[in-house]
Amino acid sequence: MITLKKLCYLFTAFILTATTVSCSNDDDQVIVEEQPTPSQVLSSTPWETTGAKDKNGQSVALDNPAVAGFVGFAYFNGDGKFAIYSLTNALRSMGTWSVTADGKTRTITALRPDGTTIFTRDVEILELNKNVFTYRIHTNTSDPSVYYDIIHTKTGHAEPSNGQRTLASTAWETTGAKDKDGNAMSLTDANVAGYVGYAYFRAGGTYAIYGLNNVLRNQGDWSISADGKTRTIVAKDPTSGAVIFTRDVEILELNSDKFTYRITPNASDPTVFYDIIHTKVTHLEP
Numbered sequence: 001m002i003t004l005k006k007l008c009y010l011f012t013a014f015i016l017t018a019t020t021v022s023c024s025n026d027d028d029q030v031i032v033e034e035q036p037t038p039s040q041v042l043s044s045t046p047w048e049t050t051g052a053k054d055k056n057g058q059s060v061a062l063d064n065p066a067v068a069g070f071v072g073f074a075y076f077n078g079d080g081k082f083a084i085y086s087l088t089n090a091l092r093s094m095g096t097w098s099v100t101a102d103g104k105t106r107t108i109t110a111l112r113p114d115g116t117t118i119f120t121r122d123v124e125i126l127e128l129n130k131n132v133f134t135y136r137i138h139t140n141t142s143d144p145s146v147y148y149d150i151i152h153t154k155t156g157h158a159e160p161s162n163g164q165r166t167l168a169s170t171a172w173e174t175t176g177a178k179d180k181d182g183n184a185m186s187l188t189d190a191n192v193a194g195y196v197g198y199a200y201f202r203a204g205g206t207y208a209i210y211g212l213n214n215v216l217r218n219q220g221d222w223s224i225s226a227d228g229k230t231r232t233i234v235a236k237d238p239t240s241g242a243v244i245f246t247r248d249v250e251i252l253e254l255n256s257d258k259f260t261y262r263i264t265p266n267a268s269d270p271t272v273f274y275d276i277i278h279t280k281v282t283h284l285e286p
Helices: 002-028 038-042 164-168
Strands: 047-053 073-076 081-085 091-099 105-111 117-128 132-137 148-154 171-178 198-201 206-210 216-224 230-236 243-254 258-263 274-281
Touching: 038 091, 038 117, 091 117, 091 164, 164 216, 216 243
Parallel strands: none
Antiparallel strands: 047 073, 047 148, 073 081, 081 091, 091 105, 105 117, 117 132, 132 148, 171 198, 171 274, 198 206, 206 216, 216 230, 230 243, 243 258, 258 274
């Protein structure tokens, strides 16, 4: 009996010791966190331009013409697309982006609504972490000694949701029209024919509208109200820049595939209006 009790005590002690060792091994285990890639860091937050310096390290005002074109709010999405807005929330450029695996170079390719390239720009990354993104831009290709460092900091500023990026993301073709009673209209009807064509709303605030025969109808500046309810175009003479007309229309629908606005030809009679329907199209700007 005594021998059996001793064996029980020894067995219990062994179990307790084994448990303690096991716990000790768990406590000593090292957990290594996976570090985000440079691309993941850049896409992790919106960025605001908060400073700039010249080649001598001197601060440069953000409205200085030498750097003003690089200033704004930047959104680098995880799908490889980007949009940059001015500090007043006007869309400046959009397209695709990438960062090299070593985190030393960021590339953006700015695109027109029809998908063609406006420019491709590589910049040297000087600093990139979760709070600061600084790159060096050489503004004179023939003189590499001239450069500016553009400083961005993490911001909580949400991308404008009024539809600017959506409107500028594709070419649009007029594919339908309806009268005030919801009846379909022929696109050759005199009441709507003047609004029919291919439309290109470019990032940067300029637009061009062509007839379905690819002849330019009008061009100028465009904008969308902060609430996303009104699109404005200011048609301008292509030579003098003089304003020909300004037109506000009510946006009824705007998504990646469809853009419909309501035009009221006579402001004194709001009961008469037409809904002009556009759909996304892969049509190169003439």
